[in-house]
Amino acid sequence: MMPEHLYSWELWFPLVINLILSIFFYFSSLKLIPTLAPAFIKANLFGMDMNKTSKEKIPEAFGVVSGCMFLLTMFLFIPVPFGQIILNNGTTSFLYSEFIKLIAALLSICCMLLLGFADDVIDLRWKHKLLLPTVASLPLLMVYYVTFNSTSVVIPKPFQPWFGRLLNLGVFYYVYMGMLAVFCTNAINILAGVNGLEAGQSVIIAISIMLFNLCELAGELWRTHQFSLYFIIPFIFSTLGLLKYNWYPSRVFVGDTFCYFAGMTFAVVGILGHFSKTVLLFFLPQIANFLYSTPQLFHVIPCPRHRIPKLSKAGFLEPSTVQFSVNEIGVLGHLVLKLFDKLSIAKIRYEGKNIVTNNLTLINFLLIKFGPLHESHLTIALLCVQVLCTGVAFIIRYPLASLFYDIPLS
DSSP states (O other), X not given: OOOGGGGOHHHHHHHHHHHHHHHHHHHHHHHHHHHHHHHHHHTTOEEEOTTSSOOOEEEOOTHHXXXXXXXHHHHXXXXXXXXXXXXXXXXXXXXXXXXXXXXXXXXXXXXXXXXXXXXXHHOOOHHHHHHHHHHHTHXXXXXXXXXXXXXXXXOOXXXXXXXXXXXXXXXXXXXXXXXXXXXXXXXXXXXXXXTTHXXXXXXXXXXXXXXXXXXXXXXXXXXXXXXXXXXXXXXXXXXXXXXXXXXXXXXSOOHHHHHHHHXXXXXXXXHHTTOHHHHHHTTHHHXXXXXXXXXXXXXXXXXXXXXXXXXXXXXXXXXXXXXXXXXXXXXXXXXXXXXXXXXXXXXXXXXXTEEEEEOOSHHHHHHHHHOOBOHHXXXXXXXXXXXXXXXXXXXXXXXXXXXXXXXXOO
């Protein structure tokens, strides 16, 4: 028997209005993006597509337009679910708590949108890219502390005889959530470099979260998943508008602005929707890319500024490489290269006293395994991997989780 709230006006009316506003601003972005492109070039916010022979100027940092469309949707939407607070002079305690969560979430997203745009303009260093998401997530963590403050995790059934059913992590749970915000904002940024990939993977992750939220609307925590949908639906439509112009051949670049904005949006819904571990399941390709990139990200082996694939004379993309002296890396670097070579997950050549290896990204890994690809085909292949991993995530989240947990995985 279906729960009564599934047929309630309270559940569906705000979501329908949210959807209508999202569609309106989707069409607005389709008109706005090509109109603003010349203004971005005039302001020197442009780049060259390194995977094209053409040296045409491509407007950059257009994630700020997508982010603004998202914020406009959310600002106009606020009175719909929270109008009772105004009518009742702030006495509706539950709605007031939800209202504070929404405002704090928008504050964190606004911060990351601003910081991402600053990065595109002045090119921040990597240490700042790690610090800024941490600072921007503080309003989010404070609201979580005031409104929910659950820091316990469920122990898998096989380990419960030793550790008990629940383990309270205390302050370490907040450290984990802060690290989640840092990971989400940077994971999309390092899995990039071909037209349509940043926006495309973000749309698939967002649709995955939306499907998960819709599945969970029948449960007891339906309000938290409704709250998540308030953010995810506008994000999907604002990003689809950007994706249309970022798809091959790209007419605009999304920039770090979009990567930060998208990552913080996913962190917001995961933390305030109380399903942060499930959100990570939808980041399986990004997690794999991060782990594969770790030797370069932490400079165990040299890491060039750009690790995007290189364009061949035939017009296909091939794995990009980095060359360095045997003496440039330490014992750990040599061990990593030997391990990667033995596992056949990297193409490594020794040329005298020099070593040549492919740059360690998931994009280059696919090119190693499948050979040179056209850029549009490479993007489609990477997005298919993202969709496949979403299917794996749902299998882990539902059938497999019940084998290890006696309550639903958050």
